[in-house]
Amino acid sequence: MLGFLRPVLQELVSKGYDLFNYRFLGLFILVALFSNVLCKLYQQLRTRWRAERDLIEIPSPHRHWLFGHLHLFKNNEDSLAEVPRRALEFSPAAVIWLGPFVPRVMVNHPTTIKAILTTSEPKDEFLYGLLKPWLGDGLLISSRQKWFRNRRLLTPGFHFDILRPYVQIYNDCVKTMLDKWSNLCASSSSKSVSVEMFGDLSLMTLDSLLKCIFSQESHCQTAKSQNPYISSVYALSHLISERGRFVPYHSDIIYNLSISGYKFRKALRAVHGYSVRVIQERKQALQQSGDDKPARKYIDFLDILLRAKDEDGNGLSDREIRDEVDTFMFEGHDTTASGLSWCLYNFAKYPEHQRRCQEEIDALLVKTKKEDIEWGDLSHLPYTTLCIKESLRIRSPVPMISRELKSPLTLPDGRFIPAGYNVLISINGVHNNSLVWDNPTEFDPSRFLPENTRYRSPYAYVPFSAGPRNCIGQNFAMNEMKVVVARTLRRFDLSPELSRQPQRISNLVLRSSNGIYVHVKPRN
Numbered sequence: 348m349l350g351f352l353r354p355v356l357q358e359l360v361s362k363g364y365d366l367f368n369y370r371f372l373g374l375f376i377l378v379a380l381f382s383n384v385l386c387k388l389y390q391q392l393r394t395r396w397r398a399e400r401d402l403i404e405i406p407s408p409h410r411h412w413l414f415g416h417l418h419l420f421k422n423n424e425d426s427l428a429e430v431p432r433r434a435l436e437f438s439p440a441a442v443i444w445l446g447p448f449v450p451r452v453m454v455n456h457p458t459t460i461k462a463i464l465t466t467s468e469p470k471d472e473f474l475y476g477l478l479k480p481w482l483g484d485g486l487l488i489s490s491r492q493k494w495f496r497n498r499r500l501l502t503p504g505f506h507f508d509i510l511r512p513y514v515q516i517y518n519d520c521v522k523t524m525l526d527k528w529s530n531l532c533a534s535s536s537s538k539s540v541s542v543e544m545f546g547d548l549s550l551m552t553l554d555s556l557l558k559c560i561f562s563q564e565s566h567c568q569t570a571k572s573q574n575p576y577i578s579s580v581y582a583l584s585h586l587i588s589e590r591g592r593f594v595p596y597h598s599d600i601i602y603n604l605s606i607s608g609y610k611f612r613k614a615l616r617a618v619h620g621y622s623v624r625v626i627q628e629r630k631q632a633l634q635q636s637g638d639d640k641p642a643r644k645y646i647d648f649l650d651i652l653l654r655a656k657d658e659d660g661n662g663l664s665d666r667e668i669r670d671e672v673d674t675f676m677f678e679g680h681d682t683t684a685s686g687l688s689w690c691l692y693n694f695a696k697y698p699e700h701q702r703r704c705q706e707e708i709d710a711l712l713v714k715t716k717k718e719d720i721e722w723g724d725l726s727h728l729p730y731t732t733l734c735i736k737e738s739l740r741i742r743s744p745v746p747m748i749s750r751e752l753k754s755p756l757t758l759p760d761g762r763f764i765p766a767g768y769n770v771l772i773s774i775n776g777v778h779n780n781s782l783v784w785d786n787p788t789e790f791d792p793s794r795f796l797p798e799n800t801r802y803r804s805p806y807a808y809v810p811f812s813a814g815p816r817n818c819i820g821q822n823f824a825m826n827e828m829k830v831v832v833a834r835t836l837r838r839f840d841l842s843p844e845l846s847r848q849p850q851r852i853s854n855l856v857l858r859s860s861n862g863i864y865v866h867v868k869p870r871n
Contacts, residue, residue, distance in 0.1 A: 391448040398442075398450040404762045405452060407442035415444025422592065423860075424850040427746075427775070431787055434776040440758060443771065451749070451769050455776030457783060457804035458759045463750055463770050464806065464814035467494070471749035471769045477587050478677070480615060483666065485674030486819060496657060498819065501671065504651035505819055510826060511722045512645030513559050517830040518719045520555040523568045524548070525838050528867050539868035541844050544688040545858055548831075552683045553577055555827065556676055560648040561625050579617035584681055586611045588854035622669045629653065648675060675820065682744045683824050685856040686810075687831055688863045689742035690735055692849065694832075695841035695865045697790050704731045705870075708833045718837070720830045728829055731836075733792035735828050739810040741790060744856045746775035748812060774809055775857075783807045842866040 410416050419433065420426060420443075437443075439456030454460050469490030482488055486497055503509070524547055531540045550568045557563045567577050586607055590596040602608040629649055652668045663671070694701040707730050712718060749771050756764045764770070779787040784794070784807070793799060811818035818824070835841075844866055849859035 395448050395450075398768070401765045402442045402450065402452065402768070405440055405442050405764070407444070408436065410444050413447055415446050415449070417445060422852050422854075424852075427851045427853070430773075430775050431779040431781060434773070434780040434787075435782065437773075437776070438780055438782055439760070440762070451771045452764055453771040453773055453776070455773040455780055457777065457806040460772055460777055460809065460813075461804065461806040462756060462758050463772055464809070464812060464816070466750075466754075466756070467815045468750040468752055468754075469494075471751050473769070474591070474749055477590055480611075481583055481587070481618065482674045482677060483670035485670040487674050487678060494816075497663070497667065497671065498815075500655040500657060500663065501651065501819060503655075504648060505822060507822075509646055509651070510823060513555075513823070514720065514722050514725070514826060514830060516555050516558045516645075517827045518834065520551050520558070520568070521831045521834045523554070524551045525834060527568070528839065529869060532867065532869055539866055541847075541864050542867050543862040543864055544691055545684060545863050548687045548691075549581075549681065549684040551831070552680050552687070552827070553580070556679050558647075559823075560672060560675060562647045562649075563625070575617050576621040579614040579621075580676060580680065582610060582614040583618060584677070584855055586614065591855075618673065619669065622672050623665070625649070626653075626665060626668055626672070648672070678818070679820055679824065681856045683827060685744035685858055686735075686739055686742075686824070687828055689744075689857065690738040690828065690832060691835060691841060692843070692863050692865055693738045693742070693790060694734070694836065695843045698842070700734050700790070700792060701836065701841060704734055704832070705836050707731055708837050711833075712837060718834075720833050724833075725826055725829050728833060730792065731832055732829065733795045735825070735832060736795045736808075737790060737792040740778045740784075740794070740808060741788070742851075742857060743774045743778055743810050745810070746773070746853050746857055748772050748774065772809075772812075774812075777807060777809065838870060839867045840870055842868070 408416065408419075411418060419429075434455050437453055437455060439459040440452060440454045443451045443453045445451060454463060470488055475488050479488055484493060486494065486501065489497060527547070528540070528542060531542070532538050547568075554565060554567050557565045557567070565574060565577065567573060573581075589607060590602060590611075596602045596605065596607065602611075626649065630653065633653065649668075649672065652663055652671055654662075656662050694704070707728060711724060711727055712720075715721075715724070749769055751769050752764060752766050755766050756770075758764070777783060781787055783804075806813055811821035811824070842865070844864035847861060847864045849863045850861050851857060852860045
């Protein structure tokens with residue numbers, strides 16, 4: 348980058364200048380730094396000029412000269428409430444500038460979303476790169492041949508026969524949470540309490556994941572202090588969100604020198620150390636037993652990874668197993684907790700739908716004379732399922748995903764995006780686009796009745812993404828959500844906490860800056 352200074356230095360040496368003179372050395376350093384800044388600025392300007400030329404056919408709303416469109420996408424409730432209006436303004440595609448030099452093509456209509464998601468283009472290296480130290484080359488981030496191979500190897504792990512025994516785990520974990528709520532209500536004079544949903548549901552989903560992935564009993568829902576692994580998973584999620592929001596932390600050098608960078612590395616060592624230790628212990632147990640079939644009643648995710656073989660008979664390396672374990676822990680924890688939190692909040696907010704679901708759940712469980720939701724029951728909760736789907740539409744746990752185009756892409760309307768650009772798929776945008784949905788801000792489960800979905804594009808509703816890179820664990824998540832909702836509404840009436848309205852923010856997943864509070868009261 349500074350090669351043009353070499354002939355200048357050679358000329359100065361030939362004339363007898365002392366390059367080790369402190370004043371000269373200081374001046375040289377200043378000139379070098381200034382030259383470096385100029386070079387970077389020139390490169391950024393070239394990127395901007397090229398993007399304005401390449402993407403000229405795609406409209407771009409009026410932008411600020413420095414902030415671009417960042418002022419339109421603040422991470423707060425007011426900005427998120429504007430999504431339906433902006434979805435209409437930016438539909439079906441628009442160029443969004445994240446500052447003066449970083450263009451992104453945002454799509455929020457089924458036609459343009461389909462053009463992206465039907466390909467297997469890799470994830471945006473910049474945004475998903477923040478996750479790479481934790482998740483490595485797991486399914487969420489990997490691309491090309493590695494992604495194809497590992498997706499094929501892991502798909503059997505989400506077959507119905509594998510998922511079936513997990514339903515009992517969901518029942519056990521949600522019962523622990525509901526028992527805590529019952530005890531709180533019993534000790535309250537009003538026999539009802541206000542509960543912060545995300546905190547308790549996050550512990551519950553972690554509890555079930557540790558059992559489904561590792562067959563580990565963590566007692567995280569009842570323990571007075573969190574174990575180091577769970578604390579580290581929480582810390583990593585928070586620190587990654589913080590780094591994404593604070594632009595100076597995007598520099599590896601600055602981040603590694605910061606307190607947050609130190610905390611991140613510490614949490615990373617704890618999470619990776621735990622995963623590696625459990626993997627090695629399971630491999631040793633299998634070698635000693637001489638049998639690759641577990642003695643447990645169900646096959647956990649780690650069993651699937653250890654037994655997976657490709658067509659050449661090659662399995663996954665220890666590093667690949669660790670990456671997939673960490674990826675599943677990340678994807679199955681906060682996202683499901685977010686979806687469940689907003690779902691229970693919506694039941695509290697819309698009591699008419701809550702009562703109808705309770706009638707459906709009561710009829711099912713009274714008929715079968717049991718409290719647990721079994722595998723066969725999951726298909727007999729039609730209205731509850733409609734409400735869960737509508738909640739995932741109106742409050743999608745993952746508001747946005749992105750892809751990096753390795754090949755040129757022509758949108759359905761003929762407009763062209765060259766290779767090398769990043770595309771933002773606004774899940775929140777398409778779910779609230781009035782060109783796609785009538786009255787998109789209204790909570791209406793009937794949208795998902797068969798007669799109403801028959802002619803709707805499958806890319807109008809993408810809470811789990813879509814296409815070849817869709818979420819491999821979506822059936823796992825939906826089954827868990829059905830069990831948790833059914834067991835909760837069977838035991839409690841929910842009502843909104845009017846004094847603490849949730850203020851939405853997007854920190855990796857959709858949550859609330861002041862919590863998601865709901866009144867819970869045992870049913871008579």
